[in-house]
Amino acid sequence: MVIVCPTTISDGVDVAIRAGAPPPDSPFLIARKLATVERVLCAAPPFTAKLGRTLSIEALATLPCIVQGTMPAHWTFDTNAGPKVISVRGRVCTNNVFAIREAAISGLGVARLPLWIVDEDLRKKRLVRILPDAPMPKIEVHGMFHRGSKGSAAIRAALDFLHTELPRRTKMERV
Numbered sequence: 001m002v003i004v005c006p007t008t009i010s011d012g013v014d015v016a017i018r019a020g021a022p023p024p025d026s027p028f029l030i031a032r033k034l035a036t037v038e039r040v041l042c043a044a045p046p047f048t049a050k051l052g053r054t055l056s057i058e059a060l061a062t063l064p065c066i067v068q069g070t071m072p073a074h075w076t077f078d079t080n081a082g083p084k085v086i087s088v089r090g091r092v093c094t095n096n097v098f099a100i101r102e103a104a105i106s107g108l109g110v111a112r113l114p115l116w117i118v119d120e121d122l123r124k125k126r127l128v129r130i131l132p133d134a135p136m137p138k139i140e141v142h143g144m145f146h147r148g149s150k151g152s153a154a155i156r157a158a159l160d161f162l163h164t165e166l167p168r169r170t171k172m173e174r175v
Contacts, residue, residue, distance in 0.1 A: 015158050016144045019114075029144050034163045035172035037139040038115040040122075041130040044107040048128055057086055057134050064109035065090035066100045075112055077134045114139060116170035141172065 023031045041060075051063075057077050065088040067073040072087040090110075092103045097117055104111035104118075105126050111118075121127040143159045167174040 014145060014149070015155055017162070018142045018144055019139050022140055023142055023144060026147075028147055030147050031142040031144045032159050032163075033140055033175050034143050034159065035141045035166045035170075035175055037141060037170075037172050039112055039136045039139060040115050040118065040132070041110055041112055041134075041136075042104055042118055042122065042127040043110045043130055044105055045125065045128055047107045047109065048130065055131055057084055057131065060086050060088050060110060060131075063088075063090075066103045066109045066111040067093045068095060068097065068100055068112070069093070075136065077131075077136055079134070083137075112136065114171075116172055119171050138173075141166065 017034075018031070019037065022033075023029065057079075060075065065073070065075075067088065067090050071089050071093050073089075073093075074085050074087055077084045077086070088110075091108050092100070094100060094103075097113055100111050100113060101117055101121070103109070104113070105121065110130055111127075118127055122129060143162055145155050145159075149155055163174070166172045
């Protein structure tokens with residue numbers, strides 16, 4: 001079984017998928033990096049039309065943002081001078097990236113999302129990219145399994161499949 005929601009090994013899960021910061025070292029779990037994901041800032045065209053000005057990273061602190069996790073959120077950008085962190089707030093705060101996407105399409109603010117989730121929306125102009133020249137750190141995707149399973153053939157096959165197919169079927173990059 002491969003599961004992509006919060007769970008624990010005690011739930012009988014063979015492989016868990018974790019996207020975000022690298023998993024912490026654990027005496028119980030082994031993590032295999034599967035892919036990296038580009039994040040983008042985006043908003044609905046009517047929202048961006050109301051801005052009427054050139055945006056900057058600093059301006060995000062004054063705009064309504066759609067936040068994943070808790071507020072205030074801290075969004076990091078990779079600049080020539082090194083990492084730049086901006087504190088943002090907004091009308092919507094959730095842990096569900098698909099709810100963030102829907103809120104952005106509805107015009108509720110600026111969203112920070114993995115490119116693979118909004119790629120079609122960007123192509124179909126339901127969303128437009130904000131600050132495309134201000135890259136953010138990429139998200140790492142790991143497959144995790146219990147050290148006690150010793151990486152069985154089934155687990156290795158599942159992770160090999162995900163390592164190949166995640167980048168092929170999404171905007172994730174092969175590692």
